[in-house]
Amino acid sequence: MIYEEVTSGSRARRTLSGAARVLLELRIDGPLVVGLSLIAAYGLVVLYSASGQSLPTVLRTVARLVLGAIAMLLLARVNPNFLRRSTPWLYLGGCALLLVVAAIGHSGMGAQRWLDLGLFRFQPSELMKLAVPMMCAWYLQERPLPPTWAALAVLAALILVPVALVVVQPDLGTAALIAIAAALVIVLAGLRVRVMLAMLALGAAAAWFGWSFMHDYQRKRVLTFLNPQTDPLGAGYHIIQSQIAIGSGGVFGKGWMNGSQAQLEFLPERSTDFIFAVIGEEFGLAGLLLLLLLYAFVVARAIYLATQTQDTYARLLAGSIALTFFVYVFINAGMVTGLLPVVGVPLPLVSYGGSSVVTLLAGFGILMALYSRRKLVGS
């Protein structure tokens, strides 16, 4: 008996330490990968129901996840010093690609976001979601922090050029996400609170100014956000239906594939931007809390990894990647529950479609690379 206990215990320990060695070799952070995988698996279960039991939709999403996972594994193995050295080139290359897209889009007389590389279509604006915060971190790494006014001016230019190029595509949602990711780098670099407050005041003034210049339909969109009942068939329809879906789900939900709002297609864009409402309807408050818990775990772990990195570049970049992930979650959940206006931001790793899955997982790959090599940095 004693003999058996000893061997089984040591076998378990051996297996565990074996797994740890593999993770270490891959430069993968175990807890983070587990968290991400759980979210993705949960998402696939929900997606099967939300897509009206469409297996092809689920399989396409699996394919995207696999592509993202490969990107994550590869990026996790990249030497952070190499990443840092190539940052300006990545940024400049990204800007050049955006210019190319703008030029082609202009002559094509329509909105254009992607480059056709023959084999696949490539959206430079997705690349910029990572390249712009990387560039900001790169710029700040050798400078005294908190950033000086001069540094802030340079950063503003570094951010505004690509953001403006994405705005003209026109893709306001992605432009805002790029700007937020970059702004988080600066906030993490220690941007003074009074500067932040001044900028908020400036933003409020700009909003007031913008309102007086807005087209009627734009004002309508804002008003609909403030009171969806004013336009129940038009723009308010999404918000009303998603609130009904979530609210009617109650604590434990109506059950998988039993949400009448989702299955009878009262809920628009149920498998893409509004999939959060499907979870709320079919799995109830319990299902949403579980999802939020998983997200919170991933974000907390990512922030922890960011604090453990050892130089400015790594810290700022890793912190921005972690926080941006939460921003996505909050914007989507806030929109679906009626806390925020309707903007087209998908629920990370759960919503169907879009190349953003790959970008997200690539971001986590970079974060892991920055963390796992922390002892080599600066050597």
Add this chain to the structure above:
Amino acid sequence: MPTVRIKDHWREQRLFDQRALVCAALIGLATVALIVRLFLLQVTRHDYYAELSQGNRVRTEPIPAARGLIFDRHGEVIAGNQPAYQLELVPEEVPDVAKTLAALVALNLIRAEDVAEIQRTIESSRTFDSVPILLRMSDEDVARFAVRRFEFPGLDIKTRQTRWYPNGDVAVHALGYVGAISEQDLKHIDRAAYAGTALIGKLGVESTFERKLHGGNGFREVLVNAQGRSVERQGAFIPTNLRTKAPTAGDDLVLTIDLQVQRVAEAALAGHRGAVVALDPDNGDVLALVSLPGFDPTLFGRGITAAEYGRLQNDIDRPLFNRALHGTYPPGSTVKPVIALAGLTYHLVDPKAYRFCAGSYHLPGSSFIYREYHNEHHGEVDLDDAIVRSCDVYFYWLANEIGIDRISTFMAPFGFGKPTGIDIGGEKAGILPSREWKEKTFSRPADRVWFPGETVSFGIGQGYLTVTPIELAHYASILASRGHVWQPRLVSAWRDTGTGQVHAIAPVSEGEVSGVAAEDWQRIVQDMIGVTQRGTAAAIGAHAPYVFGGKTGTAQVYTVARNEKYNASAINERLRDHSWFIAFAPADSPRIALAVLEENGGAGASAAAPIARKVLDAYLLDADGKVKPRT
């Protein structure tokens, strides 16, 4: 003294950790806010929303708006709407789907090889939904099905609106077409406005004026049961307040196109590749815009098959290519009038001085020979003869006298090298070469210098100079109006279908060509009249009941070796010269100016000019062959 701040790594690490902590706290706060919101929705107000979800029995169905009509300048319909028939099947009402499909195959309505695909579509649909199984039924199909309908429970013929072009492919390159909404389209349209329609304007007027033509969707609220099936009543509940909003039809457009002239032009060019653009020199109205071969725009609205589209795309004659707006060609001798005008304006030529044409020209100090077309010898020619008989040697000399800088400066206001600004999108610009252009365009230093020899061939419209047919028509129109520049336009008015009011769109003037003396304009016009009376186009000018000006042009595609003779029949048809003709009429106060291009048509006088004459006649003459009075 400026303070130098030094990086303090420990302080920065602390600062970062502090910030990360604050952010984590904010994240926690935001999460709590979300959870509070969820609690409010799912616990506190759960009963309220549960009831709403139970009562959520009203579905909003869009009613698509009728697309605006398009008329020609005389009110004849160019584009309208027509119902199309499609066969739909409601799975739960069909006793045996496989047998039914087999019976339809036997009736020759669906093809045996499509049955599997249709079956898949049916299986993936809800049993009570009406599934389209045959789009684009012909009248004959409808009749064949109608007599056997009793054998097919659960099948029905439904109608939907499709775009209808009563004239088939006439003016298709001006009009564009209506086709399926693509992924690209979806990115810049309001999806709600296109609910219930699968079609959107592509190319030409249909695309550029999409916003006007599309109209506003209506909607209808219908009662559905818990499974989403449309019902009249729900138990005891009969709805009283279901809302309906009628759609507002799209606005109608009035084009400047004269369908009769358009048809004549297309018939005259039929069987060839080429383009005809006719303009009103008084306001820029496009009277005809032809690019051949064309295609049937109705194909796209009804749902084009992959095979049909592939055929259009792979056709060697490129029917989808709009030659009038996108095709760039050397203008050949049609540029001679503007070169002559440049010589007169800069006082570099005495129009009465004779020069001797012995069939060839060479630059002083060079042995390179520039040949006359067909090795003709014109003998003694002055400026007027040189235009009338299209003497290349004279213009080789004149271009060299004026010099490239002055030529390209002078020609720019005539619209060369830039889009004309026609009111439909996607126009391409030709090239007006200059020293700066060459320096910008070429990368090899040796290529970036302007050679005197290039000025020489410029004189007869060869070399780098290229134009689109609409640019050349625009230029003919400027010559016709003695310098007035109008932006060509296809749409002259739109009718608000809501109020019935017609709103005219004012023509856009781009000012005048300045600095050219009145007597020089007159001389060039006279010379162009000479072309049609005793010059290269005398054959087609004969017996015209009006006086008109013209100029032939022959653009080289294939360079014949200097010592060879150009032998049209020996050269592959597609390497033969392009044939050009520009004209305006009546010469003293022109009402129409045009450019005709026949690709690989050979000499301008023999191919393009007769087509131009037919178009002029169609516009100017009445049924008895008399000149119509000005309206």
